[in-house]
Amino acid sequence: MSVRVFVPRDSASKSVGADEVAQALQLALGDAATIVRNGSRGMLWLEPLVEVETDAGRIAYGPVTVDDVAGLVAAGLTAGGEHELRLGPTAELPWMQRQERLTFARVGVTDPVDADEYERHGGIVGLKKAVAMAPGDIVEEVVASGLRGRGGAGFPAGIKWRTVLEAPGEPKYIACNADEGDSGTFSDRMIMEGDPYLMLEGMAITGLAVGATEGWIYLRSEYPDAKVILETAIERARERGWIGDDVLGSGKRFEIVLRIGAGSYVCGEETAMLESLEGKRGIVRQKPPLPAHEGLWGKPTVVNNVMTLAAVPWILAHGGAAYAAHGVGRSKGTLPVQLAGNIKQGGLVEVPFGITLRELIEDFGGGTASGRPIRTIQVGGPLGAYLPPAAFDTALDYEALTAAGGLLGHGGIVVFDDTVDMARMARYAMEFCAIESCGKCTPCRIGSTRGVEVIDRIVKGEDRGKNVALLQDLCATMKDASLCAMGGLTPLPVQSALEHFPEDFRPETAPTGVSSSS
């Protein structure tokens, strides 16, 4: 029997040569090894991370390049032999040990499209329980878990489900928001590429819970690898009866449709996503009506993020109370946090709520990649606040972050060192909004363009006092009058930059100067 050697097929791994490494290993080892293309363990600075299955567990090597392959083989890779790239047993790496992997339990461990392996590693247990339960009971289990929407708004998932369950109208839908567009975030992608059945199982359970017969996935167009993997997984799940006309013999139907996104950030906003799913321009719908009442095709719809749905199978398998035992305050369970930007050890860690931002960026992240001091971090994507070091001891917790003037968003943290020009970052926030605004509401449509112009004038030193006041007024208008979070939150990075780093907005003290770069 040949030895199993794991080389991730995760697109982050592939971007640093995983395919070539896998090919080289196959060529060098021949029949002696079976190359398994697994998901990524999340230690992106170590990718491509090659693992070999031994009696002592899986041994990790990384980062491996094609050039290293011959040496590794010569060093007895298939037996876990010594080599300078040898990191030791994967499970014993500190990065892995310090995590609480509920959602990501299988990611990096299994072949993502191997349905048998999925089942062997604890998959489908939640769905099996769910088919035996009354819809209302499934909903209550999720209510008890305290699971909140992981897309950014943090709305309690169970409450949303209950609304859909009780809403009149047939058919009902599940819409899975896989339009992961926030800067510095990739957890959705890693699940879809690394453990797609988990998401499908989560969707099927949600469908059973609310009486929905169809689930639609809105996958961002920039994820071609996830598309291929999901297509395979959907087909195989259907073959196994996990989804389809008769879910696990329950007589209940739950079909899954995969749709590719329109390449627009705002299509990740739930109502714009519904418009786009219906084949229309991705513009934001007014609320009410809530999607729970009138969502996809005007029917009651659960709109949840990939991470939310992926948390569901564990909750069903182990019980809502077990999930709620993790975390702090009103932030229950775990959160897959993504560390990015100017960071030494970037990647994904799943941790219970309550850990501090500093632990994440320093203990897991190891500080900046440049080795310079951290000046600021942006939490929660392009609409998140820039936090100064004084706020780094804030706990990972929806309410605590809000109190600190920030937001959790999709759990992405982007690190900047002390060379960053914060006026430029503020300008970029407005510019991003100008590029990505759907154009429906006036504050966002015109305000973002004017925001860029006003910041340029401030940085040039034109009528500084007047223009700063205008920028603050503009931020107030956008924040309170915009139709959705796109325009409503754009002021957050702008105002936080202005508040914490005012010196960057003065020509005499600015590190680079926006005017020269614009």
Added chain:
Amino acid sequence: MYSNKVLDHGTPASKSPKQVTLQVDGKPVTVPAGTSVMRAAVDAGVKVPKLCATDTLDAFGSCRLCVVEIEGRRGYPASCTTPCEDGMSVTTQSDKLADLRRGVMELYISDHPLDCLTCTANGNCELQDMAGAVGLREVRYGYEGDNHLDAEKDRSNPYFTFDPSKCIVCSRCVRACDEVQGTFALTVEGRGFESQIAAGPTNFLDSECVSCGACVQACPTATLMENSLEEQGQPDHAVTTTCAYCGVGCSFRAEMKGNEVVRMVPHKDGKANHGHSCVKGRFAWGYATHPDRVTSPMIREKITDPWREVSWEEAFAHTAKEVKRIQAKYGRGSAGGITSSRCTNEETFLVQKLVRAAFGNNNVDTCARVCHSPTGYGLKQTLGESAGTQDFDSVEHTDCVIVIGANPTDGHPVFASRMKQRLRAQKRGEDGAGLIVIDPRQIDLVRTPHIEADYHLQLRPGTNVAVMNSLAHVVVTEGLASDDYIAERCDPAEFEKWKAFISEERNSPEVLESETGVPADQIRGAARLFAKAPNGAIYYGLGVTEHSQGSTTVMTIANLAMVTGNIGRPGVGVNPLRGQNNVQGSCDMGSFPHELPGYRHVSDGSVRTLFQDKWGVEIDPEPGLRIPNMFDAALDGSFKALYVQGEDIAQSDPDTQHVLAALSSLELLIVQDIFMNETAKYAHVILPGSSFLEKDGTFTNAERRISRVRKVMPPLAGLADWEVTVKLSEALGYPMNYEHPSEIMAEIAALTPTFTGVTYEKIDELGSIQWPCNDKAPEGTPYMHSEEFVRGKGRFFVTNYVATPERTTRKFPLILTTGRILSQYNVGAQTRRTDNQVWHDEDVLELHPHDAELRGIEDGDMVAMTSRQGNTTMRAVITERMQPGVVYTTFHHPESGANVVTTDNSDWATNCPEYKVTAVQVSKVVKDKSDWQQGFDRIEQEQDSLLPSRRAQQPGTTN
């Protein structure tokens, strides 16, 4: 936008029966649940600033001017998108709200030209009003930033201009096109700051736009604006009146400057159209002041003589003298009249009164003869009343629609838009209604944005009865009949007789398949869909009536409606889509040779007595001549004098050559029209007509709705049509004493049981009235036959299918069928004299690619079309809308001569001509015009040279 401010509630009314009470700025207000905070505020007398909201469109929430504060809620919700809740406390004015609104307005104006004083919308611009309302005093962003001020205007549409530099991207135009019109021609292109309104990839004219004007109406700025407004400036007053085009009868506000129309704007409170319009009513009114208008009476001895302009007095004296001479020589029955479906009820009433009282016979008929006479007959026989059963609003409650022999998106566009609203699915989570289209052509409704017919039964022309019988056969034999309804409402003996007939195998879809060309399984599917729908409604048009079995088909429609229990409540019914604006009214007013007003037979002594007493004359108990009989009698030499009001029989009636021969044999043809139409070429007396803008009166639309026509300018020739008839009658020695059309209506009401409650005062008060309006229904009747049928028990008729005698042969292998197009109206006399010509400046022959290929015809070729009757030439358009073996054309242009080829076959009961089935051959030609068309051109030239205006232009000719 209306020029003269009309209250706008911001969002549509909620229809919820539940009421909620809230406080707006401390004022209590109670509204139906689901009402927006914005609308409730208006009810409470509070105006919240707004730009993207208007009460004809669903709330959108984009402008963000209408933000409010609601006690206990976070943030500043938009009042347009927030539904009222019981106990809610809303604040519409605070310092914070003022800041937000000013902030938003400052952004708007930072990308808007500052040319208010020279702007077309000056004095009528919502953006200007709102800038004032929010107190914008300064734009701190300056005007140097990114902007759209140099965006180019789109002037492609002849009636309105799109100026994107003034656009605030509120999407009202896009939403109006989607929600109201249902064409989906407009969109927003780009996103963010680059968002711009776009009509397709090029411009409005080349887009899907049907120029209904909904976008122009919805625009709050000068971005979409009528060219007439640009040229003339803002109107100073407005008069509510009724459109004179199709049978939908839209209510309009004529926005005026003195006696000049600036624009016609659909009236929001109009119950037929609810603020919507089509390209004809909205824009194509320029014909009313076209230089071709006849403005002076003219007479001549022979039709080869030049015309002589005369005074009204001389015209009346001459005409009366001639009528008397002819009647003295050829007998009382040698004269007759044709009433117009385009004129008012009052005018129609007077013409038939003149014929009956002054001519002393019943030789009166109307153009309904050639369109909806089978409707009158068929519905009277089966249900007891010669009219459609529903109002247009009824379609909102329909679950399944059958459209047979009608092309609503072209022929009745405003109603089509209503129907499409119901057919489109998923609005507010509702499911759309089912749709069954029965038509030889693939009309637009079969597949149009967000609508696809469940069944398109693409039958062969002439097989309507077979298809309708087979549908009923399926309903009865599959046990889908509404037995309880039938038992309660219908005549049991007649039903049993019909049931036995319809159940016969020869009426099954399988047997009839070879005749109709419709697969049996489609018939079965459609029958089940219709029978199982809680509310099923049938809409039909001239594709039903203009057949040798027109009346039979109307009866099959009534049969199907009764057997499925679909008459007598909202959402159901038998709904004839009337062709002309007042075709219902002209029929109601006693225009038929056998009926006095109110569809009462002339042989009925008590009815005659009623009229005799009022009119002081004897009424002939014998029915008079129908139009085709008049033609035959003219050719026989027994019919010599004809008074035609507002009807172009030479162009619109079938078998043109026969008609022209008949007209040529008359000794006196009196034509009363606004133009020198085709019939006028054969006339001896011309009495100038008046357009709908020049007179008072009423029109009755397809839903029996009587609406006021109001005079907005004096008649061009000095007299309104009703005055002409009055004076002609006087000259004939039968004085009619009316000072105003309201007095004529009073007489109609006094003599007609279904009209007894109708007065001008009541119409003014209610806006419009649907007859019957009497003591039993003082405010009119939206839907009929509610408790029982007018005739008592509904009567099923045995409807044997008899194929038309018009058969295809090797010589004439194709079937020609005819219809309408959106931009042109009927014979085109009005629309051809407007810019509507840019959409359709010639009639074309549509044919299937297969038929084209067989004949070597390519798209755009000139082709000759020959029937047993005659031949003509037109341009070919190759399209898969047609089925093989069937060709199609319109008759909007007289030189096309579509009716030169149509036959003299007609409906067995009413003589309604069979326009819809003619066997023809089509071939490619080298010469552009047929012999008939060359003859047409010759006559056109000759007659043109006989007009005073033309002769004045020629040197050397004197009057």
